Amino acid sequence: MSRAEPPNRRTFVTGAAAAALLGTAPGTARAADLVDGNLPDFHQALKDELNFPLAWGTSPVRDFRAWRRAARATVEEHLLVPRQDGTPYAPDHRESSRGDGCTRELVTLSLTRYERVRAVLLTPDGPGPFPAVLLLHDHGARFDIGKEKLVRPWYDDTRLASAEAWAAKYFGGRFVGDELARRGYVVLCADALGWGDRGPLAYDQQQALASNFYNLGSSLAGLMAREDARAARFLAGLDRVDARRVAAVGFSMGGYRAWQTAALSDDIAACAAVCWMTGLKQMMVPGNNTLRGQSSYYMLHPGLARHLDIPDVASIAAPRPMFFLDGEQDPLFPADGVRAAYARLRAVWASRHAEERLRTETWPGLGHVFTQPMQDEVFGWLDAVL
Structure with a gap:
């Protein structure tokens, strides 16, 4: 040099x-x-030096169920946040109102033993029990809204303009949660730490928060993973929900959260992840958004890459139905990373003779968005698998 x-x-x-x-x-x-x-x-x-020795097909464990247990245990070890299974949810339902074909509620519950979290809960009209969607919001560059990015905030006029602008920019003007409820799904959507009622925290604050979690022997990304898995368990346990038909759906960081929840929770029967899938090596290149730090800490489990690649973690959910969608021109996820991850995922599902349960799509001409045509594809797929 x-x-x-x-x-x-x-x-x-x-x-x-x-x-x-x-x-x-x-x-x-x-x-x-x-x-x-x-x-x-x-x-x-x-x-x-990264050869992902615990990946399916590379791992010395040849029984797939045993591999899933071992791989999940490895991920959970790197979350740094203990399981919260014994914490009562103690839900408090408030602010009920009528929506388009559904009842809308605000519910406050304990996803961990550390604090209470406010979420929106939409229930379709009819007798039930219904299929359900755990809807997971993105990161983005707006932090005053979280759950409001996906569900119209009937309870807060001050956030409505922000929510509508976000829906117009990324979702073709549609509130994805409201549309799912109108189509017959119970919908649960909560704020992650740093957004909406639990924020707003800007980029530099998020990075500082993450470092402070590490100093406390814990993890910001691990907390989010635990909360999402607990939210899945809460949703599946509702009387109005058919526990066999619960899906996780998300866009951008919400897509990451969706497949991660499917990997960590048996309460998720299917998953649709939009605009978040790549190989780690292809993502870690000069110029990639991940290299800025900041928001990356919500998706960083230190040391996990010594064991598993990103699609390897998602593969813990195999052979359940999974749908991955990415935009061909998405600047956040290089095309070679998406292709490599999709190939890895297909190999795992094929090894289980379950190719038909995995769907991977790259949408020509689109960037980092979840347009109405993409949404309609996901809704039709959910109807078919649930």
Whole structure:
């Protein structure tokens, strides 16, 4: 590596200090360059060390059910947040009103033993029990709304304009949760920590929050994973819900949350994840949005990549029905990463003779959006599998 540095490159260790660290004389030490687009200059060496030894087909465990148990246990170990199975939900139902073909409620419940969380609960008209959708909101660049990105906030006029603008930008002007309820699904959607009633927290605050979780021996991403799995259990346990027909659905970070919940919870019978799937190595390249840190901490389980790739984690849900949709021109997920992940997923479902239960689609000409035609594809698929 030359001493001459290209623009925007920083050097942390040079001269005598470098000589001391490298065990060479002051006149012969090389500069130790730090970053290449927020990646360490030796990031390729780190990537080369990742061979995902617990992936299905690579793992020495050959029984698939045993592999699922082992892989799930590995993921859960890296969440750093203990299971919350003994915590009573103690739901408090408030603010009931009529919607389009449904009853709308605000419900406050304990997803962990640490705090109470407010969610929206939509119940279709009719006798039930109904199929249900755990609807998981995205990250985005707007934090005053969370659940309101997906369900029209009938209870808060101050958030309505923000919610409508978000729906117009990403969902073709449609509130996905309201449409699902109109089509006969019970819908539960809660704020993740940092959004809506639990926010707003901007990017720098989220990164600081994540580091403080680590200092406390815990994890922001692990908390979100635990809360989502607990929300799935709460939804499946409602009398109005057919526990055999509960799906997780989400867009962007919500898509990540959806397949992660399917991997960690047997209460999820099917999953539709929109605009969040890639191979880790293909994602960790200069210029990718993930490299900024900030929001990435909601989707970061330290050390897990030493064991499993991203699609390997999603594959813990196999052979249940799963639908992955990505935009061909999505700037957040390079096309080669999407292709690699889809190929890995298809190999796992094929090994279970369940190819028909996995659907992967890349939509030509689309970026990071969940348009009404895409939604209609998902709704039709949910009707078929649930």
